[in-house]
Each structure stands twice: as structure tokens, then as C-alpha cells.
Amino acid sequence: MAASNQLTTLANAKGWAGVTTTNDDALITRLIGSASRFILSYIERPSLFKNSYADVFDGVGQRSQMLRNWPVISVQSLVLGNQLIPASPGYPQCGYVLDAPSSFPPGSPQRISLYGHRFPVNAPASVSVVYTAGFVIQGEAWTVPAAPYQVTVNAPNGPWGADAGVTYAAGTALALVSGSPAMGQYSVAAGVYTFNSGDANASVLISYSYIPADIEDACINMVGERYNYKGRIGYVSKSLGGQESVTFSVKNMPDYVKSVLQPYKSYIPV
Numbered sequence: 001m002a003a004s005n006q007l008t009t010l011a012n013a014k015g016w017a018g019v020t021t022t023n024d025d026a027l028i029t030r031l032i033g034s035a036s037r038f039i040l041s042y043i044e045r046p047s048l049f050k051n052s053y054a055d056v057f058d059g060v061g062q063r064s065q066m067l068r069n070w071p072v073i074s075v076q077s078l079v080l081g082n083q084l085i086p087a088s089p090g091y092p093q094c095g096y097v098l099d100a101p102s103s104f105p106p107g108s109p110q111r112i113s114l115y116g117h118r119f120p121v122n123a124p125a126s127v128s129v130v131y132t133a134g135f136v137i138q139g140e141a142w143t144v145p146a147a148p149y150q151v152t153v154n155a156p157n158g159p160w161g162a163d164a165g166v167t168y169a170a171g172t173a174l175a176l177v178s179g180s181p182a183m184g185q186y187s188v189a190a191g192v193y194t195f196n197s198g199d200a201n202a203s204v205l206i207s208y209s210y211i212p213a214d215i216e217d218a219c220i221n222m223v224g225e226r227y228n229y230k231g232r233i234g235y236v237s238k239s240l241g242g243q244e245s246v247t248f249s250v251k252n253m254p255d256y257v258k259s260v261l262q263p264y265k266s267y268i269p270v
């Protein structure tokens with residue numbers, strides 16, 4: 001699911017465009033994919049969902065370095081040249097410290113800073129950071145209800161985008177399956193998690209990536225604009241019975257969408 005990086009659903013896009021039939025479902029689905037890729041390209045991010053990254057930077061003697069993707073969930077390793085740097089237990093003990101993430105989207109880029117170390121000087125590609133980042137709700141607590149043994153996640157910051165795992169409250173992981181789950185397994189579709197009857201009343205923690213609500217809104221706007229364009233291809237303006245004229249925007253991205261996406265843009269060069 002995460003690999004698709006779709007930034008809205010067919011139902012939501014059709015609702016915005018006022019489409020009530022299924023005649024153009026294939027077209028709108030294609031436009032969703034196109035708009036989603038366009039948005040990710042514009043904000044210079046490979047994904048908004050939970051993903052692993054390996055950033056490589058030049059060493060210029062700095063004390064801190066901005067990472068390219070955020071919010072950062074965890075850092076797996078920081079290597080300076082050939083030296084593995086551990087996490088600092090706390091100032092002033094040596095190691096790295098990661099800025100805390102913002103609580104709500106869009107958040108802001110995060111630094112990884114050093115205590116007792118310094119990034120190499122005049123050392124191209126000498127800094128390597130492996131980390132996990134994405135817009136994720138982690139460990140949302142639920143009790144599996146009775147039949148049909150389903151949970152619909154809260155998704156407080158925007159719609160569900162991709163599964164990021166389920167555990168029992170004690171920490172044991174449940175296995176994701178595509179069919180009917182057995183005890184200790186679950187399936188998921190569009191933010192609805194289905195469990196086995198043997199897990200009824202079990203306390204579980206659900207983690208999932210989400211699409212920030214304003215980014216979904218931007219995607220829906222772009223899909224609606226491109227969908228309606230098919231009825232006026234090539235038109236800049238149109239006269240209505242000689243009484244008035246309508247002028248159409250021919251920009252590749254509406255100003256509203258651009259302003260919504262601006263806070264999500266990554267400015268750290270690859």
C-alpha cells in the first residue's frame with residue numbers, strides 16, 4: 001500500500017468533482033496517480049509515508065546537519081568517515097542528538113547534532129545517516145471489538161495512507177495477511193483493521209502512515225482541475241452567448257495548491 005503513494009481516494013476525488021457515476025473511474029484513478037506524483041516531485045520527497053532513508057552529506061566541520069525528510073521517527077546509524085557515532089544519553093555526554101519532531105503536520109526539518117564530535121572538514125560524502133521518517137500515527141490504542149472484529153482508525157491529522165504494523169499491548173507483533181486473519185493476524189483496507197474472533201477484547205496498538213489533510217485537499221483540487229480540463233482543452237477563455245466571457249487558468253499548478261504545499265517542501269539538496 002505504501003508503495004503506491006496515492007494522496008487521495010477515488011471516492012474523495014469524485015465527491016469534490018461532483019461525479020456521481022462510475023463511467024470515468026479509470027480516468028480519475030489515473031489522474032490521482034498523476035497528481036500524487038506531481039505533488040511529491042514538487043515538494044522533493046519520495047514519499048510521505050513511513051520509509052527508510054540513507055542521506056549522505058559532505059563534511060564541512062559543522063556541528064549539526066538538517067536531514068532531508070521529516071518527521072523523523074528514528075535514527076538507525078550515523079557514520080562520520082568510518083566512525084560509527086552512538087546516540088548521546090544526554091548532554092554533555094558524547095554522541096548525536098536528534099531534534100524532536102513537531103506534533104502536527106507540516107512539521108519542520110530536523111537536525112542531527114553532535115556532542116563531543118564534529119563533522120569532518122573538507123570531506124566530500126563523508127557523513128552517512130540512515131533513518132526512518134514519515135507522517136505516522138504510532139501505537140494508537142484499541143480494544144478489538146466483538147463481531148465483525150474490526151477497528152477503523154481515528155486518523156486525526158488526515159486520512160489513513162498505509163499500514164505500519166500492529167502489536168498487542170505487551171509488544172508482540174501481529175502478522176499482516178491478505179485474506180481472513182487467524183488469531184495473531186490482521187488484515188487492513190482503507191484504514192479498517194480486521195482481526196480474528198480469537199482476538200476479541202484484546203488490547204492492540206495500531207501504527208499507520210497518513211496523508212496530511214491539507215495535502216489530500218491539494219491533490220483533490222489538482223485532480224478536479226485536470227478532470228474538468230477535458231471539457232475545455234486548449235481554451236484560455238470562452239464567450240457565453242456574447243453577454244459575458246469566462247477566463248480559465250492555464251497554470252500547471254493552482255496558486256492555492258502551491259501555497260498549501262510550500263511548508264512541506266524539502267530544501268536540502270540531494
